[in-house]
Amino acid sequence: GENVEQHPSTLSVQEGDSAVIKCTYSDSASNYFPWYKQELGKGPQLIIDIRSNVGEKKDQRIAVTLNKTAKHFSLHITETQPEDSAVYFCAVRVNSGYALNFGKGTSLLVTP
Amino acid sequence: GAVVSQHPSRVICKSGTSVKIECRSLDFQATTMFWYRQFPKQSLMLMATSNEGSKATYEQGVEKDKFLINHASLTLSTLTVTSAHPEDSSFYICSARPSGGVDTQYFGPGTRLTVL
Numbered sequence: 001g002e003n004v005e006q007h008p009s010t011l012s013v014q015e016g017d018s019a020v021i022k023c024t025y026s027d028s029a030s031n032y033f034p035w036y037k038q039e040l041g042k043g044p045q046l047i048i049d050i051r052s053n054v055g056e057k058k059d060q061r062i063a064v065t066l067n068k069t070a071k072h073f074s075l076h077i078t079e080t081q082p083e084d085s086a087v088y089f090c091a092v093r094v095n096s097g098y099a100l101n102f103g104k105g106t107s108l109l110v111t112p
Numbered sequence: 113g114a115v116v117s118q119h120p121s122r123v124i125c126k127s128g129t130s131v132k133i134e135c136r137s138l139d140f141q142a143t144t145m146f147w148y149r150q151f152p153k154q155s156l157m158l159m160a161t162s163n164e165g166s167k168a169t170y171e172q173g174v175e176k177d178k179f180l181i182n183h184a185s186l187t188l189s190t191l192t193v194t195s196a197h198p199e200d201s202s203f204y205i206c207s208a209r210p211s212g213g214v215d216t217q218y219f220g221p222g223t224r225l226t227v228l
Contacts, residue, residue: 010130027119032215033122033219034215034216034218036219041222041224042221042222043116043118043205043221043222044156044205044219046216046218046219049216051214051215088190089155089156092213097161098144098161098215098217099146099158099161100146100158100210100217102155102156103155104154104155105154105155
């Protein structure tokens with residue numbers, strides 16, 4: 001099945017700095033790559049997604065880049081704020097259907 | 113828009129009893145819903161894919177007779193944990209994919225199950 005690797009597992013940045021989280025995948029036919037933010041005790045919230053026909057997508061302070069050749073995609077958060085602190089998961093759509101395979105998550109801490 | 117609810121949010125039950133968890137898409141129709149399980153500080157593990165009007169597809173290692181899934185309408189899927197045991201204690205999360213060939217999945221808030 002699809003193997004999704006996510007790094008780093010933990011990330012601590014100061015408020016105002018940028019944060020970058022990277023994921024790699026194994027199936028070159030994968031074509032949908034969402035990012036989710038999960039706060040403690042809550043369900044994951046979709047924050048941005050990208051499809052394989054696009055190299056970059058931006059939504060205010062959040063951006064995702066996709067390198068299909070290298071089979072990796074990254075989440076970029078600029079001007080981080082304490083409320084950005086959460087666990088972030090990347091995911092890859094399983095080629096055979098609409099199910100998602102998730103990375104192991106990155107615990108982001110933004111310190112004031 | 114794209115709100116998914118789950119009920120209950122928390123449930124505590126005795127070993128051997130069955131527990132039903134509901135997942136509803138509130139403002140859209142969902143042909144497909146998914147059930148995930150998440151252990152503390154771990155990632156989401158797909159348990160099964162639920163398609164409206166047909167049998168669920170279970171992932172390898174997930175017992176279909178223990179985790180009964182019903183997707184009777186385009187806005188409701190239920191997961192019943194039968195004869196629950198302490199090792200079934202976990203955070204169960206559903207997601208719903210809007211009908212119409214859309215890739216996006218929207219997640220519910222999760223249900224914390226504790227089996228004593």
